[in-house]
Amino acid sequence: MDDRTMTIGIVIVAAGRGERAGSLEDGPKQYRRIGGRPVITHTLERFLTWSRSGPIVVVIHRDDEALFAEACGKLPGAERVITTFGGETRQRSVYEGLRALSGTDATHVMIHDAARPFVDRDVLDRVAQALDEGQEGVLPAIPVTDTLKRGGSDGLVHDTVPRAGLYAAQTPQSFHLSAIRIAHEKAAALRREDFTDDASIAEWAGLTVTLVEGSVDNIKLTVKRDIAMADEKLSQSTLPANFLPDVRTGNGYDVHQLEPGDGVTLCGVFIPHDQKLSGHSDADVALHALTDALLATCGAGDIGDHFPPSDMRWRGAPSKIFLDHAAKIVRERGGTIMNADISLIAEAPKIAPHRQKMRETLADILGISVDRCSVKATTNEKIGFIGRREGIAAIATATVVYRGETA
Numbered sequence: 329m330d331d332r333t334m335t336i337g338i339v340i341v342a343a344g345r346g347e348r349a350g351s352l353e354d355g356p357k358q359y360r361r362i363g364g365r366p367v368i369t370h371t372l373e374r375f376l377t378w379s380r381s382g383p384i385v386v387v388i389h390r391d392d393e394a395l396f397a398e399a400c401g402k403l404p405g406a407e408r409v410i411t412t413f414g415g416e417t418r419q420r421s422v423y424e425g426l427r428a429l430s431g432t433d434a435t436h437v438m439i440h441d442a443a444r445p446f447v448d449r450d451v452l453d454r455v456a457q458a459l460d461e462g463q464e465g466v467l468p469a470i471p472v473t474d475t476l477k478r479g480g481s482d483g484l485v486h487d488t489v490p491r492a493g494l495y496a497a498q499t500p501q502s503f504h505l506s507a508i509r510i511a512h513e514k515a516a517a518l519r520r521e522d523f524t525d526d527a528s529i530a531e532w533a534g535l536t537v538t539l540v541e542g543s544v545d546n547i548k549l550t551v552k553r554d555i556a557m558a559d560e561k562l563s564q565s566t567l568p569a570n571f572l573p574d575v576r577t578g579n580g581y582d583v584h585q586l587e588p589g590d591g592v593t594l595c596g597v598f599i600p601h602d603q604k605l606s607g608h609s610d611a612d613v614a615l616h617a618l619t620d621a622l623l624a625t626c627g628a629g630d631i632g633d634h635f636p637p638s639d640m641r642w643r644g645a646p647s648k649i650f651l652d653h654a655a656k657i658v659r660e661r662g663g664t665i666m667n668a669d670i671s672l673i674a675e676a677p678k679i680a681p682h683r684q685k686m687r688e689t690l691a692d693i694l695g696i697s698v699d700r701c702s703v704k705a706t707t708n709e710k711i712g713f714i715g716r717r718e719g720i721a722a723i724a725t726a727t728v729v730y731r732g733e734t735a
């Protein structure tokens with residue numbers, strides 16, 4: 329069953345003290361800086377820019393109100409975040425988050441650790457897809473890769489634990505909201521306070537929990553070294569002085585003919601109109617131009633090389649598929665997308681009312697923040713084929729930073 333009527337609420341737990349990461353000296357780990365910004369800013373941004381996020385609850389510690397406001401108050405979309413206070417244990421904090429979420433229209437919930445800032449859109453999409461298919465509980469996890477030993481207090485290895493079938497549990501763990509809330513209530517009533525994740529509460533309450541593929545990058549920052557490594561991963565400041573940043577810019581252009589119809593899809597957004605764009609796919613000129621711009625940053629050809637118009641699979645296809653593919657190629661080649669800029673040249677329809685939605689759609693597809701995505705529009709002053717409303721054109725520019733070299 330594909331249940332797209334559901335609303336996925338998000339609970340991000342951020343009320344821990346982070347003792348193992350040295351909070352006594354440096355403060356709670358979720359407010360420590362990696363890549364120049366607090367850990368929780370990265371985490372929350374991942375959900376604010378994911379198109380399927382419904383209401384978002386962040387569970388904070390009573391002492392951290394100012395820290396949270398400073399870290400997240402200026403993020404685009406921050407005004408829709410609900411905060412509530414957590415408890416002594418992670419389990420209690422989740423419970424408080426679920427209570428806060430129950431006052432919204434959420435039917436399902438993704439429960440995520442603030443201390444996992446590297447969760448990516450692919451993991452979120454996989455978890456959401458399992459919910460769409462009607463799973464009661466969903467656990468992103470990765471197979472254990474180290475050999476496992478059971479040790480004793482005597483400092484000796486007692487035995488080797490077969491690792492076949494063993495997984496390391498990650499978040500966001502996801503459920504029907506009412507089912508996981510009832511499970512948490514039951515655990516609280518029976519004073520069971522020893523659960524370290526929500527999947528184990530669900531299992532205990534008799535819910536079925538389905539495994540989906542997590543990501544090796546989706547680590548939980550637990551000890552000091554994790555935070556230093558996360559910072560190294562994100563920070564330019566740790567690069568050697570002779571590091572040459574490999575910044576590349578690509579451009580793309582596309583045009584499609586207009587014919588009588590009921591609307592056009594531009595930047596992934598359908599706009600009702602008395603014409604439609606003709607083309608093999610959904611003819612979204614804007615996404616086609618941006619796909620070419622991204623491919624250009626790593627010399628990966630153009631859209632026609634990857635999606636030939638002669639291939640029947642792309643007949644009527646949403647152009648999001650093409651842009652998604654180009655972004656994946658860029659990432660696989662070590663690129664980080666810095667920005668995307670599209671200019672639409674169209675006599676009609678009016679683009680301005682749809683610009684914000686278009687920017688959000690680009691941000692979601694590219695997995696970057698909305699402020700890195702720009703959509704502009706101009707008419708052609710009634711000149712030429714665009715002026716005669718015979719077609720719509722788009723010009724796109726993308727900037728990507730690839731792993732640099734030392735001189």
Ligand SMILES: Nc1ccn([C@@H]2O[C@H](COP(=O)(O)OP(=O)(O)OP(=O)(O)O)[C@@H](O)[C@H]2O)c(=O)n1
Pocket residue numbers: 341342343344345346347348349358387414415416417418419421422440441442443444548549550
């Ligand atoms: N009482 C608690 C404990 C934990 N968490 C949150 O749960 C996530 C995972 O917990 P963990 O890594 O164990 O964090 P801490 O409890 O903060 O760490 P420590 O055990 O080292 O103190 C974190 O985002 C943390 O902020 C929470 O909201 N409330």
Ligand SMILES: C[C@](O)(CO)[C@H](O)COP(=O)(O)O
Pocket residue numbers: 418441496497498499524525526548
């Ligand atoms: C929920 C969790 O992230 C799953 O791996 C983890 O159990 C929470 O952290 P803790 O250190 O076990 O409290």
